[in-house]
Amino acid sequence: MRLPFIKMHVCGNNFIFVDELGRDPMPDALISDLAKKLTDPYTGVGADGLIRLGGVNPSDSSGISFRLLKPDGSESLSCGNGLLCAGRYLADRYGVKQTVFQTQIPTGRPVAVVSGETGGKRWIRVPAPSSIPDFLFRLERHEDIVTPEGRLVFNLQSRRKDPLFMENSEDELSFVASPVFAGEPHLVVRDSGIVPKERAGCLFPEMDGAVELRRDWGNLLLCRMGGQISAQYPGLFPKGINLMVARSSGGGEIIFFRSFKSGNLRETMACGTGALACAAVLGKGDAIRVVPEMARRHMGALGYTIIPGKNEWYIYGDPELIWEGIWTGCSSFTGEV
Numbered sequence: 001m002r003l004p005f006i007k008m009h010v011c012g013n014n015f016i017f018v019d020e021l022g023r024d025p026m027p028d029a030l031i032s033d034l035a036k037k038l039t040d041p042y043t044g045v046g047a048d049g050l051i052r053l054g055g056v057n058p059s060d061s062s063g064i065s066f067r068l069l070k071p072d073g074s075e076s077l078s079c080g081n082g083l084l085c086a087g088r089y090l091a092d093r094y095g096v097k098q099t100v101f102q103t104q105i106p107t108g109r110p111v112a113v114v115s116g117e118t119g120g121k122r123w124i125r126v127p128a129p130s131s132i133p134d135f136l137f138r139l140e141r142h143e144d145i146v147t148p149e150g151r152l153v154f155n156l157q158s159r160r161k162d163p164l165f166m167e168n169s170e171d172e173l174s175f176v177a178s179p180v181f182a183g184e185p186h187l188v189v190r191d192s193g194i195v196p197k198e199r200a201g202c203l204f205p206e207m208d209g210a211v212e213l214r215r216d217w218g219n220l221l222l223c224r225m226g227g228q229i230s231a232q233y234p235g236l237f238p239k240g241i242n243l244m245v246a247r248s249s250g251g252g253e254i255i256f257f258r259s260f261k262s263g264n265l266r267e268t269m270a271c272g273t274g275a276l277a278c279a280a281v282l283g284k285g286d287a288i289r290v291v292p293e294m295a296r297r298h299m300g301a302l303g304y305t306i307i308p309g310k311n312e313w314y315i316y317g318d319p320e321l322i323w324e325g326i327w328t329g330c331s332s333f334t335g336e337v
C-alpha cells in the first residue's frame with residue numbers, strides 16, 4: 001500500500017494527516033487499523049494521532065469533515081492543535097483562506113469550528129467551554145466526589161500492596177479537579193490542589209527554582225494521576241478523560257500546563273482543547289496566554305493566545321508542516337511493543 005500523508009505539529013503535539021478531499025473515504029475499519037500502524041513510533045511514522053480530512057473539495061461549503069484517530073485506533077471528538085494544522089494545510093495546499101470544519105462527528109451531531117488567519121496568525125473559533133455531556137461523564141456511582149462548587153475530589157489509593165509494584169513513590173494522593181468540555185472532555189487540576197503538596201513540586205520545578213529538575217518525576221506523577229482515574233473510578237468517564245495540571249501566574253493572564261491524553265495514555269507536549277479548558281478554569285482577562293510546559297522546555301514554545309467570548313472563543317497558535325511522505329506499509333507490525 002502507498003499512502004501519501006503529511007505530518008504537522010503545534011507546540012510538539014503532532015499529527016499525521018490523510019487528505020481524502022474529493023476521494024472516496026477509506027472504510028472506518030481500515031483507517032482505524034492504519035492509525036495504529038502509522039502512529040507507532042517504531043514501525044510507523046510516529047505521531048499523537050492520525051487525522052483524516054474529507055469532503056467534496058477543499059472549499060466544501062457544508063464543511064470539511066475532521067476526524068481524529070488515536071494511537072489505539074479509537075476516535076476523538078475534536079482537537080485544537082489538529083484544527084489549527086488542518087486550517088494551515090488547506091490554506092497552503094489549496095489557497096483556501098477560511099475553512100469550516102465539522103468536528104465531534106462520532107456523536108452524530110457535528111459541531112462546526114472555523115479556522116482562519118489574521119495578520120499572519122492562525123486561529124480557530126470554537127464553541128465556548130461548557131460542562132461535560134452526560135454520555136462522557138457518569139456520576140451516578142461516584143456522587144460522593146463532587147464538591148458544592150461542582151469540582152471533583154479524587155483520592156488515589158496506594159498501590160503498594162501490588163506485588164509487582166516496586167516504586168516507593170506511590171503513596172496516597174489526592175487532587176481537586178474541574179471538569180470542562182472544550183470539544184474534548186478535560187479535567188483541569190491546579191498544581192496547588194494536589195496533596196501531599198510537596199509532591200507537586202516536580203511538575204513545574206524550574207518555576208520553583210529547584211536545583212535538581214527531576215523532570216521524569218513530574219511525568220510519573222502526571223501519568224499516575226491521569227492513568228489511575230479509570231482504574232480507581234470505574235465508569236466515571238466511559239470514553240476516557242484528558243487531564244491537565246496547570247498553574248497560573250500574572251493573576252491568570254498567563255497559564256502553564258502539562259497534559260495527559262486519554263487516547264495516548266501518556267503525557268503529550270501540548271493540547272489545544274486542553275489549553276482552552278485551562279483558560280476556562282484559571283484564566284483572567286481578554287487575552288490569556290496558555291503555555292504548554294513541556295513544549296516550552298523542549299523548543300522554547302510560547303504557546304497559545306486564547307480570546308474568550310460569550311458563545312465563541314478563539315485559540316491562536318502556530319502550526320508547522322514537519323514533513324510530507326508516502327507510507328509504504330510495514331508487514332512486521334503486530335501492534336505490540
Ligand SMILES: N[C@H](CCC[C@H](N)C(=O)O)C(=O)O
Binds near residue numbers: 079082261263264271
Ligand atoms: N491534542 C488535542 C486533543 C486530543 C484528544 C485526546 N483525547 C487524544 O487524542 O488523545 C488538542 O489539541 O486539542
